[in-house]
Amino acid sequence: MDHARNPDLDPSLPEEPFEYSLRPQRLPEYIGQEKVKARLEIALKAALGRREVLDHVLLYGPPGLGKTTLAHVLANEMNSACKVIQAPALEKKGDLAAILTNLDDGEFLFIDEIHRLAAPIEEMLYSAMEDRKLDILIGQGPSAQTLKVDLRPFTLVGATTRAGLISKPLHDRFGMVHRLDYYTREELTVIATRSSQVLGVELAPEGAGSIARRSRGTPRIVNRLLRRCRDYAEVKGDGVITSDLADACLALHEVDDLGLEGLDRAYLEALCVKFRGGPVGVRTLAAALGESDGGALEDLVEPYLMQIGFLDRTQQGRKATEAAYGYLGLKTVPNSLFS
Template identity: 45%
Template sequence: MAREKVIGPSSGDDERKQHDAALRPKLLKEVIGQRKVAERLEIAVRASQKLNEPLGHILFDGPPGLGKTTFATVLPNELGTSIQMTSGPALSKPADLLPFLTNLEEGSVLFIDEIHRMPRVVEEFIYPAMEDFRIDIVLGEGMSARTITYSLKRFTLIGATTRSGMLSGPMRDRFKMHEHLEFYSVEELATIIRINSGKLNTPITESAARELARRSRGTPRVANSRLHWTRSYSAAKHDGSISEPIAKAALDMAEVDSDGLDKNDRRYLEILIDLYGGGPTGVEALAATINLASDTLSDEIEPYLLREQYITRSPRGRVAMPRAYTALGKLPPRPKPDDKQGSLFE
């Protein structure tokens, strides 16, 4: 199995990461969903082993919680090598990359989460490392400056991003594979929930697993969070097992409705409809009103609302769709004959 090294500061909720790591698959054959992606990665891994070459650099993109980090940790296990992990915000200057690059082993993996948040100067520093497995270190300044070239072990860079469009063209071009991860079906999420409940020694019925899956926004990370909460609810109020009535009661208490919308989703839709008349409204205005970062809205809340047609994006901003009004128990407005947005409600 891969030997995981984490050097430098990390970001995110440590408790959530521990839960995710405990439930995360170890091999490609254990991954549920994203089958086309897994099959292409399996081909790349087998080719790397037969050709005795490092795996080509890989970029994963897609909304949060769909398995980018899971694939990044599974691949070193398949290759029998080590992995070092960091994130774009932790790499503010080229010197921050040096401990990672100089500690690389032959064929090992360097994983950079939120790679789109790396400063451009760090991007440019890593170009020769990705292409020629070397880095150029400048010593001194002005006329006395000199450059030392340091050779690196051959390695694989795996990047994960929720916003691949924010990466520069030269950076994207240096990845041999670019894989976009899609939302999961209810059946796939129910399978993940059943497997992970087994890992947690928590009995769960088939109908309960499907109920949790239906309310998990097509996202494994959300499904795991829903499972952990329901498990805690059952342990506190029942015998620790999860039936469909227990699952419904637990999620109702967590303010997760039957469509998987949570209180932040409903707050978003309420403000868009009640305060801004259904839009169009810019994301910055919505973020300021909700008191959340615009990145949080764009990366975590909006992808599901867009996919399920609660909202749409127009050139002038976000617009509430008929399903958003229905979810809040409101009637969609009747379009005026000259209303340019009228076609959205026909």
């Protein structure tokens, strides 16, 4: 049986309209990712000082950590606009050619899920990124000719949750490559507080901490849980999101103190009980859970379980940790598991 996912805990879902209003506009407003911000700040100041465009940037990491937001922030810092496109939407070479030839000087192009670019379209990007030229084939057969089109200076920002699927030729054409990591509870508390102010919601400090604790290290989830708590506070309380009210709301949505939900718990139970702690392949786990393939588990479940120390991914397969057994309240751990 397929385990339904809580959409509020699915950071891979597109941002909802209200989430756009919560985006920071400038680098100092962007909370978290301090090392990445420090490196980007130097690159921005240097590019502005030389009156050049910013180097192409590749951002990778789990969904919901702010890759799209950071692309817009970089464009704002360079006093430029940012066009956004999903890689699967680029079906033909002409699609990419039309976008690139219409970019203004210094404009940013953000390609999300860049690992999903079709090979012919990816190859078009090589000369566009390196030489600011576009090779366009005119005609067919022996009479076909290649027309070189000069492009205006631009910055490509690529984002992916699967950095390992990006080809080396494309990877090497990015001047900067940065990984975004999960946020700390303190950073998420600040984000929840800031978002509540933007939305005009009264959020007690303890309430912000309760939401942050369950947000799986992900700002997008913070904002979605904040909205659920806002609804609950308006219906069940006096509109103020306190710690007790946030706890009650998120318990109703079956989100525990660690931010785990039904699919996470089912995954751990299958791994620890049915497969005796592993090692086991992700496709086997997916089949046991009624999931169509292992992709959803790899993207949405496993990264956070690894982050909190419940899961090890090895060459032999997935292995449960002792902490995972403790979480499930299981006293018996196979003797060979931690040898």
